[in-house]
Amino acid sequence: MIRTTLALRACPGCVALVLAGGIASGCGGGSDGRPVLTFSGSAVGREAEILERQFDRFETAHPPWRVELRSTPDSADERRQLYVQWLNARAARPDVLQLDVIWTAEFAAAGWIRALDDFAPVVSDFFPGSIEADRWRGSLYALPWFVDVGMLYWRTDLMPQPPATFEALMQQADDVMQGEGLPFGFVWQGARYEGLVTVFLEHLGGFGGQIVDEHGEITVDSEEAVRALTYMRDAIWSRHVVPSAVLTWQEEQSRFAFQNGQAAFMRNWPYAHALMQDSRGSRVAGKFDISLMPAAAGGSPTAALGGSHLAINAYSAHANAAFDLIAFLTAPDQMLERARVAGQFPSRLSLYDTPALTEALGLAASSARRVIESARPRPVTPIYSELSDILQIRLHRALSQQQEPREALGEAASAMRAALTRAGLDGGTRRYD
Amino acid sequence: MPQRMSIAESREVRMAWLFAAPALLAIALVAAFPVLWTFWESLHRHDLRLPWLGRPFVGLSNYREAFTDARAWSAIAHTLFFTATTVSAELALGLALALGLNRPLRARGPLRAAALLPWAMPTVVAALIWRFMFESPGGSSWFVDPLAAWVPIVLADVWKMMPFVALLLLAGLQNIDHSMYEAAALDGAGPVRQFAFITLPLLRPAIAAAVVFRSLDAFRVFDVIYVMTGGGPGTATEPISLYAFTALFRDLRFGFGSALAMMVFFVSFFLALAWIRLLATPESVT
Numbered sequence: 001m002i003r004t005t006l007a008l009r010a011c012p013g014c015v016a017l018v019l020a021g022g023i024a025s026g027c028g029g030g031s032d033g034r035p036v037l038t039f040s041g042s043a044v045g046r047e048a049e050i051l052e053r054q055f056d057r058f059e060t061a062h063p064p065w066r067v068e069l070r071s072t073p074d075s076a077d078e079r080r081q082l083y084v085q086w087l088n089a090r091a092a093r094p095d096v097l098q099l100d101v102i103w104t105a106e107f108a109a110a111g112w113i114r115a116l117d118d119f120a121p122v123v124s125d126f127f128p129g130s131i132e133a134d135r136w137r138g139s140l141y142a143l144p145w146f147v148d149v150g151m152l153y154w155r156t157d158l159m160p161q162p163p164a165t166f167e168a169l170m171q172q173a174d175d176v177m178q179g180e181g182l183p184f185g186f187v188w189q190g191a192r193y194e195g196l197v198t199v200f201l202e203h204l205g206g207f208g209g210q211i212v213d214e215h216g217e218i219t220v221d222s223e224e225a226v227r228a229l230t231y232m233r234d235a236i237w238s239r240h241v242v243p244s245a246v247l248t249w250q251e252e253q254s255r256f257a258f259q260n261g262q263a264a265f266m267r268n269w270p271y272a273h274a275l276m277q278d279s280r281g282s283r284v285a286g287k288f289d290i291s292l293m294p295a296a297a298g299g300s301p302t303a304a305l306g307g308s309h310l311a312i313n314a315y316s317a318h319a320n321a322a323f324d325l326i327a328f329l330t331a332p333d334q335m336l337e338r339a340r341v342a343g344q345f346p347s348r349l350s351l352y353d354t355p356a357l358t359e360a361l362g363l364a365a366s367s368a369r370r371v372i373e374s375a376r377p378r379p380v381t382p383i384y385s386e387l388s389d390i391l392q393i394r395l396h397r398a399l400s401q402q403q404e405p406r407e408a409l410g411e412a413a414s415a416m417r418a419a420l421t422r423a424g425l426d427g428g429t430r431r432y433d
Numbered sequence: 434m435p436q437r438m439s440i441a442e443s444r445e446v447r448m449a450w451l452f453a454a455p456a457l458l459a460i461a462l463v464a465a466f467p468v469l470w471t472f473w474e475s476l477h478r479h480d481l482r483l484p485w486l487g488r489p490f491v492g493l494s495n496y497r498e499a500f501t502d503a504r505a506w507s508a509i510a511h512t513l514f515f516t517a518t519t520v521s522a523e524l525a526l527g528l529a530l531a532l533g534l535n536r537p538l539r540a541r542g543p544l545r546a547a548a549l550l551p552w553a554m555p556t557v558v559a560a561l562i563w564r565f566m567f568e569s570p571g572g573s574s575w576f577v578d579p580l581a582a583w584v585p586i587v588l589a590d591v592w593k594m595m596p597f598v599a600l601l602l603l604a605g606l607q608n609i610d611h612s613m614y615e616a617a618a619l620d621g622a623g624p625v626r627q628f629a630f631i632t633l634p635l636l637r638p639a640i641a642a643a644v645v646f647r648s649l650d651a652f653r654v655f656d657v658i659y660v661m662t663g664g665g666p667g668t669a670t671e672p673i674s675l676y677a678f679t680a681l682f683r684d685l686r687f688g689f690g691s692a693l694a695m696m697v698f699f700v701s702f703f704l705a706l707a708w709i710r711l712l713a714t715p716e717s718v719t
Contacts, residue, residue, distance in 0.1 A: 077683070081682050084481070084682065084685065088481060106482050106685075109482055109483065109484070110481050110482055110484055110685075111484055183571070183572060184572060191663070191665075192663055192664070192665040192666070192667070193663075243571075243572025243573070244572060244573050244574060244577045245568075245569070245571070245572050245573060245574040245577070247574065247576070247577045247665075247666060248568065248574050248576045248577065382482040382483065383482055383483075383684075385683050385684065385685075386683070386684040386686075389679065389683055389684065393667050393668050394667070396665055396666050396667045397666065397667035397668075397669075399666075400577050400578070400579065400665075400666035400667060400669075402579055402666065402667050402669065403667075423480070423482070423483055424483070424486070
């Protein structure tokens with residue numbers, strides 16, 4: 001792998017050649033002579049189907065363009081690595097990139113995506129937290145396509161209402177395990193990957209802590225953070241409400257456990273809602289609802305803010321058409337269609353006041369909005385991936401009982417501060433206007 | 434006519450170089466160039482995320498950071514542990530398998546092919562199979578414990594690579610002249626003595642080859658662990674190649690990542706030299 005990269009770096013031209021060869025229509029135009037825009041992003045299941053439909057409509061509205069979908073790996077880490085290889089080799093394609101919210105600052109700082117200021121998009125309708133993540137050094141680099149928020153899924157057939165506090169969650173989970181014989185109380189994503197950071201962020205907010213404070217200082221070693229991580233660890237090892245296997249689980253493993261009726265609670269993103277309402281694959285269809293994550297005294301319910309954003313490749317030869325495509329895909333109609341077919345939450349505020357969204361999502365738009373309003377962004381910095389890696393390792397060590405939470409978080413905080421200092425970014429982790 | 438001979442000889446030498454040139458060029462391009470490039474890269478501060486810093490020459494500072502980095506040291510320790518356990522297990526089991534396959538069996542051909550199957554499987558596929566076998570549907574997991582997580586990793590690698598060792602040793606066994614065993618039997622040596630005084634010494638070159646190949650390969654381990662644990666829990670099973678990969682691809686720190694990659698290269702290189710000196714028979718050295 002390492003050698004491959006070096007070869008790629010050594011010979012960007014070769015890579016461009018290979019890539020051009022790989023895309024049947026290459027640069028210039030397709031087989032029918034129409035110019036081609038390339039879009040790359042996730043195309044799992046229903047997403048590919050919606051995209052093809054929306055591309056057809058875009059082509060009708062914007063002749064002579066033809067849009068080609070280049071699908072990328074499902075795993076976010078692998079998609080990012082692929083993008084890095086393409087963009088570091090200055091490949092002109094894909095023209096439009098689907099970025100995870102946490103990559104925008106990094107890609108903007110690296111000069112890989114184009115500032116959108118020339119196109120002067122209207123951003124007042126987008127969720128402020130999402131737009132904030134799209135800015136780097138005063139310029140806008142991407143537009144929010146859909147938002148992801150961490151939610152508490154709970155079983156309506158096993159309890160009258162969802163727990164408001166972490167202690168109540170533990171108690172209710174325990175009761176259901178004893179009373180109904182469920183093997184698991186609460187399931188979440190605890191593998192050593194980005195998902196663990198979002199789950200931790202939600203517990204952290206619930207206990208009143210933050211990863212980075214308002215001055216841009218790293219605060220993962222606060223007392224609140226120690227309490228949050230201790231709670232997470234004890235839920236696994238001393239209360240036995242969370243199975244220790246979650247430390248190897250990502251989103252899908254926890255969804256399978258919950259939809260097979262094995263767990264009383266699950267923390268997951270909105271995508272799981274639509275899938276689990278389908279009684280052909282789900283044993284809990286009609287028996288669950290969503291809610292805010294609980295909180296402890298001194299904290300407030302917190303959702304991690306995720307989501308996908310659309311940006312233009314800085315080396316694209318078709319920036320104007322690429323922006324037209326982004327504007328089209330982020331328009332209200334397309335967002336509603338995505339909500340209906342893939343269950344993804346729109347990033348436009350105004351849609352949450354329309355009955356169309358409630359109908360499209362199959363859940364009350366007002367409760368979705370309530371979760372989004374509790375959403376907290378992750379630090380916006382070009383070295384986010386490195387900070388996250390540092391934190392993931394220590395969280396995972398504490399949760400697998402290799403380290404005490406206090407020691408793990410202290411180590412994480414000093415390593416994160418050192419990384420920021422080394423990059424010359426201290427105090428600049430979060431940007432405020 | 435010594436004069437003419439030497440002209441012919443030197444012409445021959447020139448021709449030889451000419452004929453060898455394409456191969457040498459290929460080696461330079463494929464092997465030497467990437468190593469030198471990585472080395473050059475490792476002497477710079479090169480961070481893709483921070484292009485405004487440029488790409489300044491920083492001497493050995495990336496190496497200094499690596500040498501004082503606890504994660505790098507524990508990654509090297511993990512790699513050595515993985516190498517020692519897998520290579521010794523593969524050697525012991527591979528020898529047993531080779532001895533078994535070397536006997537005059539009826540279905541020797543198909544049996545040998547069957548024994549080689551795991552080796553023919555792509556590593557990622559083998560690692561996934563073993564991961565699924567060790568992932569219980571219940572609430573606990575082997576991969577959550579820093580020590581237990583090694584068990585599936587080592588088993589998967591031994592299962593996959595042992596046939597390769599067996600194949601090398603089987604070739605060695607077939608080179609041993611059978612009459613030596615007959616002579617030993619006549620002198621009253623039992624199977625244990627025959628094994629200790631004939632088989633093992635004569636198998637030494639084959640064992641050396643197997644140990645060199647396997648330990649160099651094991652030292653660069655990446656895929657089995659990437660698939661099975663990703664280096665976790667925490668970094669309890671992280672090998673040095675995986676750490677270098679993280680520094681390069683996740684952190685985009687090309688200078689520091691290249692320094693880690695060079696460390697893998699240096700250790701492998703010296704490991705190879707050391708093994709060859711230690712294990713080579715006197716004849717093959719000269």
